[in-house]
Amino acid sequence: xxxxxxxxxxxxxxxxxxxxxxxxxxxxxxxxxxxxxxxxxxxxxxxxxxxxxxxxxxxxxxxxxxxxxxxxxxxxxxxxxxxxxxxxxxxxxxxxxxxxxxxxxxxxxxx
Amino acid sequence: xxxxxxxxxxxxxxxxxxxxxxxxxxxxxxxxxxxxxxxxxxxxxxxxxxxxxxxxxxxxxxxxxxxxxxxxxxxxxxxxxxxxxxxxxxxxxxxxxxxxxxxxxxxxxxxxxx
Numbered sequence: 001x002x003x004x005x006x007x008x009x010x011x012x013x014x015x016x017x018x019x020x021x022x023x024x025x026x027x028x029x030x031x032x033x034x035x036x037x038x039x040x041x042x043x044x045x046x047x048x049x050x051x052x053x054x055x056x057x058x059x060x061x062x063x064x065x066x067x068x069x070x071x072x073x074x075x076x077x078x079x080x081x082x083x084x085x086x087x088x089x090x091x092x093x094x095x096x097x098x099x100x101x102x103x104x105x106x107x108x109x110x111x
Numbered sequence: 112x113x114x115x116x117x118x119x120x121x122x123x124x125x126x127x128x129x130x131x132x133x134x135x136x137x138x139x140x141x142x143x144x145x146x147x148x149x150x151x152x153x154x155x156x157x158x159x160x161x162x163x164x165x166x167x168x169x170x171x172x173x174x175x176x177x178x179x180x181x182x183x184x185x186x187x188x189x190x191x192x193x194x195x196x197x198x199x200x201x202x203x204x205x206x207x208x209x210x211x212x213x214x215x216x217x218x219x220x221x222x223x224x225x
Contacts, residue, residue, distance in 0.1 A: 032212045043115075043202050043216035044154065089153050093212060097142075098167065101153025 012108045019077040021105045023090035028071060030092040034099070035064060035075045039086045047075070047088075077107075085109045113137045115217030117203050123223045129191035132220045135184070136205030142166075144214060145178055145188050146202040154202055154216075160186060161208075193224045 013019045025033070031052040036044035050057045050064045050073075057064050063076040073090050087104040094100070116135040124130050136143050141162050146154035157176065159167040162183040171178065175194070180186040190197055200221050204214040 034213065036216070041219075041221070043117075043219045046213055046215060049213055091153070096167075097159065098156055099214060101155070103152050 009103070010106045010108065012110060013080050015080060015082060015109055015111050017080055019075075019080045019084070019107060019109075021075045021077075021088050021090075021107065023073040023075075023102055025071050025073060025090075025092045027092060027094045027100075028068070030094045032093040033064070033066060033073050034091050034093075035062075035073075036089045036091065037084075037086045038089060038104070044089060080107075080109050082109050082111075115203055115205050115215055117201075117217035117220055119220055120218060121221045121223075123225065124193050125225050126195055127192040129189065130193050130222060131190075132188045132201050132203075132222075134186045134188070134203030134217060136186075136203070137207075137215055139207060140205035140215075141183070141208040142206040143180060143186050144204040144206070145186070146204065146216075148200040148202055148219070150199075157188070190222075193222075195224050198222055198224045 034049040035047040037047050038044045048059045048062050048064050050066050055066050061078045065074045077084055085108055087106050089101050089104045091099040091101045115137055118133050122130055143160040145157045147157055148154040156170055158171045158178045160180045163180050176190055178188045200219045202219045203217045206214045
């Protein structure tokens with residue numbers, strides 16, 4: 001069945017450094033991917049999304065890269081700040097309307 | 112900026128009791144989702160509405176869970192009777208129709224069953 005997974009459950013970075021959060025997906029038919037940030041006790045917050053006809057999309061301090069050949073998705077955060085500390089989820093949408101989420105990566109930013 | 116509203120934010124109940132959660136999606140969003148999120152895991156879809164109709168409830172435990180969206184706007188998710196294993200965060204999300212795929216989430220309701 002479909003599944004989305006993350007390589008690193010916890011990522012610790014120093015303030016000001018760049019962060020890279022990785023995600024593997026298994027459904028080659030997925031055509032839409034999205035990253036959410038979830039702070040403790042809050043709902044997931046939309047960060048950035050990308051469609052399968054693109055391989056890169058940039059937002060404010062964030063970039064999503066999509067490699068369909070190896071079914072890999074990554075989120076890059078530039079100049080990581082303490083406010084970026086949270087759990088990050090990737091999700092994919094295949095040929096149904098359903099989003100399939102991974103288990104999340106915790107990003108810890110230390111001074 | 113418009114947001115998805117949910118209430119209550121926290122609910123503590125005893126097993127075998129009934130609980131209900133409410134969601135008001137972003138205005139104009141025809142698609143509404145209820146998810147369950149166990150601590151440390153990603154959200155899992157329980158039910159999806161398109162306007163007032165259920166599109167997907169294949170993962171909803173129908174012996175105890177029910178969901179409705181009578182007027183195609185706000186929605187209620189009910190659990191009766193609650194079990195210890197129902198303790199989780201219940202999230203509501205909405206999406207604008209017409210090709211838009213982005214789902215926007217509410218703050219969630221944290222349910223604890225004792």
